[in-house]
Amino acid sequence: MAILAECPFCHRRQTVKSKKCLSQNGNGCGADLEKAKRAGKVHYWIAYRLPGGKQKFEKLTGENSTSIEYARDADAKRKVQNRENRIFDIKPEAKMTFLELTDWYLGLEKVKSMAYFPTLKIYLKKFNSEFGNTIVNQIKAADLENLQAKRKAEGKADSTVDQEIAAARVVIKMGFDNDLVGGNTLKVFKKVKRLLKRNSNARDKIVTPEQFQALLNAAPSHLLAILATGFYTGMRRREILSLTWSKVDLKNRVIRLEAEDAKDRRARIIPICNELYNILETIPKALHDEYVFLYKGKPIRDIRTGLKKACKDAGISYGRTQRDGFVFQDLRRCFNAYMRKAGVAGPLIMGMTRHSAREKFDRYDKIDEEDIKHAVNLMKGFLSSFD
Secondary structure, X not given: OEEEEEOOOOOOEEXXXXXXXXXXXXXXXXXXXXXXXXXXXXXXXXXEEOOOOOEEEEEOOOOOOOOHHHHHHHHHHHHHHHHOOOHHHHOHHXXXXXXXXXXHHHOOHHHHOOOOHHHHHHHHHHHHHHHOOOEXXXXXXXXXXXXXXXXXXXXXXXXXXXXXXXXXXXXXXHHHHOOOOOHHHHHHHHHOOOOOOOOOOOOOOOOOHHHHHHHHHHOOHHHHHHHHHHHHHOOOHHHHHOOEHHHEEOOOOEEEEOHHHOOOOOOEEEEOOHHHHHHHOOOOOOOOOOEOOEEOOEEOOOOHHHHHHHHHHHOOOEOOOOOOOEOOOHHHHHHHHHHHHOOOOHHHHHHHHOOOOHHHHHHHOOXXXXXXXXXXXXXXXXXXXXX
C-alpha cells in the first residue's frame, strides 16, 4: 500500500516525499511539487495489491482529490478492506452483472470486427439467460457445472455446451485484462473443464473426386461456382460468400484477400486453377452489386437448402448429424488432403489456407488407407535398394 503524487505537468506518479518531479531513473520534468501541492494542483493516487498479487493503481477523484489527508484516509480504508478480505468492495465486479459486462465487451470495436461476432452474440445471449442478472463475482464454479448438466439434459451436444462456457470465459478474461474483473473470478471460469476432449469431434470426411463431380452435376449454377471455389482454393465459406470482384484478378488468375476479409485477419493470395477459372469466367458481373456470388440479383448468405438438395440428388449423405454426412467445411479438408497427396509441402499448404496453428491444420489433414499403403510401398522400395 502506498500513496503517490501525480505531477500536474508531466503526469508522472511518484512518492509523496518528492519535492521535485523525478522518476526513479531521474527523468522527471523537474517541476516544484511542493509549490504545486500548496496550490492544490497535485492529484493523489493510492496503490495496493488485489487478491492474486496483481497491483492496482487507483486515482482519487472528487473535490478532495488534491488533499493529502483525503489520500491518507483512502489508503487506510483500503488497508482495512484488504485485511478483512473485503477488497472486492472496491472492484466493479462487486456491483456489475454479467449482462452489463457483456454489453461492455460486445461494444468494443475490436470485438465487433471479429468474424465470429454474430455467433459469439448467440452464445452470450444463452449464457445471459441464466446468469445475466447475477453479479459477476457471485458466479461460482458449481454454478457453471450445473449449467453444463442442465444443457446436457436439454439434449445439447458437448461441443455446444463448451462453446457457451467458452464465450462467457472470453468476456471474463477481457474484463480481467481491463481491471473490471478480479483474479478469483477469472479462476472460477478457468477451473471449469470442457466436456469434450480437444479434437475429439474433429471431422474426417473427404469426398472423392467422383463424388465431388456428381455434386457439381447436381448443383444449380450459383451453388456450383461456390462449391468449386471451396474445393479448388480451400477458402472458408464466409470468405467465399463475401468475395467481391475487386478481389478477383482473372487476368493474373489469383484471388487477393485483404486482412479484413479473412478470419485470421491476415492477407493472402490464392491461385485460381484452370478448372476454377473456367467457372468464374462464366459468371456475369452485376451492374449494381460487387459480390461475385449472387442469386436472383442478391448476395448469397445461406447455401444449406441448395446444398442439401444437391447432396440428395448426387447420392451423398448430408449433415453433421448423419453418418459420414457432408458439410461445406469438408471442402477445406479435401483441399488440404489432395494438395498433400499431390506432393505439396505442409508449410506451403498452411500458408495458402492460413491455418493459425499446426494443430488446426492437422485437424484438416487426415491420413487415409491410401496414404498408409503408399507409405509402406515407399519403405519397401527404400529397403530393396540395399539388396
